[in-house]
Amino acid sequence: MKFRCERDVFLEALSAAGRAVASRSGALPVLGGVRLALSGDTLKATGTDLDVTITVEAAVSGGADGVSVAPARLLTDIVRAVEPGAVVLEAEADELRIASGRSHFTVRTHPSGDFPRLPVPSGDTLSLPAAELFEALRQVTRAASSEDSRPILTGVLMAAEAGGLRLVATDSYRLAVRDLPGVGVLAAGQSVLVPSRALSELTRLPASADVVLRLGAHDATFEAGPVSLTTRLIEGEFPNYRQLIPSGYPNRLIVGREPLLDAVRRVKLLARDATTPVRIAMRPTGIDLTVVTTDWGTATEDVDAKYEGAEMTVAFNPAYLIDGVEAIASDEITLDTLDALKPATLRPTEGDDLLYLLMPVRVS
């Protein structure tokens, strides 16, 4: 294999494919590699950790077709370090030579036959608006669990809902529901559970106008411009989230998004561990935020707000609260509560396409 291309073009392809390269110690050594496959003037760079596979196509000046699997991190570091301009790569036997200007590197490669056979995208192609999808995914993936002990909760439910697409994620402490009206990519009643890690990676890929989705029986492939991301689907039944959403609330707080975010971030400085909650005392003209820790001290801040309901104090995990407020794009947010121990709901004050349900923390 031999080709020549611009450093920045190659670096972009390597960086994107490298996001799927296994980082776990103990994985197969070849999974730490990026597969470079040249056919004519098209280079395909592929990284995989067996759960997520990312392939990037780049236009190069091809010299000789072939395949090589090079250590992903090392190759990326080398290409990032060389001077801007043309880079020439030539693979021979178990070596890959990289030349750029006066720099010459020779790195050992993995046997290309050891690289896993890649899933072939299957299923009908469905098109989704990339910007809207990516924004929605960023809003819901934060609520998914990162603990492998409950695999169902590490996924995002993509379900057909009233002629549109609904995205749902929960880690049992919070629940995010986002509707994409008019995005009818799934048949009525159809739903799939996609690993949130794969969707988070998808949102980090270079933007393109549309995302093409291919749904197979056991995997899904998202194609965005020159990049395709394939992930296995999670098997199992997603929790019945609808029954978790209260039908109405007696207490409603309306507060500015930025002032609330800033205040929570400030008082959270005192919460040095994951167990310390932020207490929100709600009164008609505003809220008082308090973090109290045995080890470090106390932080308080008051924020102007409009509140209708019984005066009460409710405590939340500050990181989860920040996640929910960040997910809402409007200037003001609405926090609806039942009492200090029942789920509260964050929503944009205008629009109802996002719901972030958050369980309080019981404090004594």
Add this chain to the structure above:
Amino acid sequence: MRLVIATCAVDYEGRLSAHLPTATRLLMVKADGSVSVHSDDRAYKPLNWMTQPCELRAEPGRWVVSNPKGETLTITIDEVHLDVQHELGADPGLQKHGVEAQLQELLAANPGFLSQGLRLVRREYPTDIGPVDLLCRDAAGQAVAVEIKRRGEIDGVEQLARYLERLDLDGRLRPVRGILAAQRIKPQAQVLATARGIECVEVDCERLRGAGVERLTLF
């Protein structure tokens, strides 16, 4: 304390034979007569040592340390680079800060973590042989003495037993329950504590920090 830096070889004869070839080492002779041989390698235990009771016989170019069990440590000295002696005086003992102090603070704030209904009367409650870490009252009003250790060992049980004996002399407190609290309690200490009627409670610092806080779930 005598410190000698010397180029020497060391031979031990006793339960087994061991030889340290010639090298420059630190020889430490403590006030109790014990002798230890150190290399310049981390804060680590001696390469070889002889504890009390033992006898040091210094001969020209050679030290012989022996004990009543018939073990001998022979230090063959090629060259002495430094030989100093300094009176250190009585040692005040180890002042444990950090984990123990933090545990005491956390348990003082959340005594119910040790036993339901427990409330704090006083930290560092004085007795005539020293202060007990916490004095509490349980739900029934009985006095409870709590000794807090990073690691619960037999020494800690015996210390608490001595405090309980002294506290029981006070008619306002008698009978006093005892609780040994530690991050980990050794099985031997648990056996002794049970025999002395003392309760053992292992404490998770992380959980204790989050005491009074319960993460509720949606489902």
